[in-house]
Amino acid sequence: MPANRLILPSPAKLNLMLHILGRREDGYHELQTMFQFLDYGDEITYAVRDDGVIQLHTEFDGVPHDSNLIVKAARKLQEQSGCALGVDIWIEKVLPMGGGIGGGSSNAATTLLGLNHLWQLGWDEDRLAALGLTLGADVPVFVRGHAAFAEGVGEKLTPVDPEEPWYLVLVPQVSVSTAEIFSDPLLTRNTPPIKVRPVPKGNSRNDCLPVVTRRYPEVRNALNLLGKFTEAKLTGTGSCVFGGFPSKAEADKVSALLTETLTGFVAKGSNVSMLHRKLQSLL
């Protein structure tokens, strides 16, 4: 008997670097970025239903049911596979929205992989990643589940295995709109492509940083505070800021000092997503 209920993790990602190479005709930007996962994220519960209805039971502030990436992912998969089954969904949300740690994209990818399993569709990863890309530029890497150097708008992925430090992630209490940052006239859009493989060390810049810190003093403040202890970086278009540490104890020590005034969390960097580790254990 196949299971009809599944609980899956939906991890966060970090952009260890992010270069903007140019702008395409459709307005999207050509990037080079390095994705790594965190062993930290949301938890999503799925229960199959026979009547074809897709129902997310957890309410999100400011995101209507039908606009939620979880619901959009489930509906697209149902439509394109012709599946007659539906699903009830609940989520324990811990990832901040608009934080640059990819919560919405991760939720969409977890839903695609989870329903592929529960509805027994037998889609391969290529097909799920292609569907994922229609939901958001960051969805394919979460579908693949391996740390990656990404090009194009983030869909051309080459697996990589960077170090897996412990990270302290600070969460400034502002939500940054990705679209707003990418439409800022002051954004650097002409970084030359890195052509050497593997990507040489030292390419850790995030081209969004000057525009984000100009617009959001909260992010600037977080970078300054964390920068007193380690190299402090911006993930994606922010708002989250992160720094790596060799051990959990060291990350915890700095966290204890900084989270008196700022929200944050400590998590291990991971080159294999915890979603994929869980799915593997089910097989």
Ligand SMILES: C[C@@](CO)(OP(=O)(O)O)[C@H](O)COP(=O)(O)OP(=O)(O)OC[C@H]1O[C@@H](n2ccc(N)nc2=O)[C@H](O)[C@@H]1O
């Ligand atoms: C910048 C990155 C880096 O990982 O992360 P976040 O900070 O959002 O997490 C991503 O490329 C974001 O991916 P994602 O959040 O899926 O973006 P989408 O929903 O596809 O796009 C939101 C909007 O951002 C702009 N956009 C996004 C990606 C891109 N390569 N060029 C763009 O110009 C477009 O205006 C688009 O309408």
Ligand SMILES: Nc1ncnc2c1ncn2[C@@H]1O[C@H](COP(=O)(O)OP(=O)(O)O)[C@@H](O)[C@H]1O
């Ligand atoms: N399941 C979801 N989780 C988070 N955000 C969602 C979800 N569905 C839709 N969204 C929308 O997507 C936006 C971007 O969310 P998110 O992916 O968490 O941030 P970011 O792209 O900055 O990492 C949110 O502000 C929200 O409006």
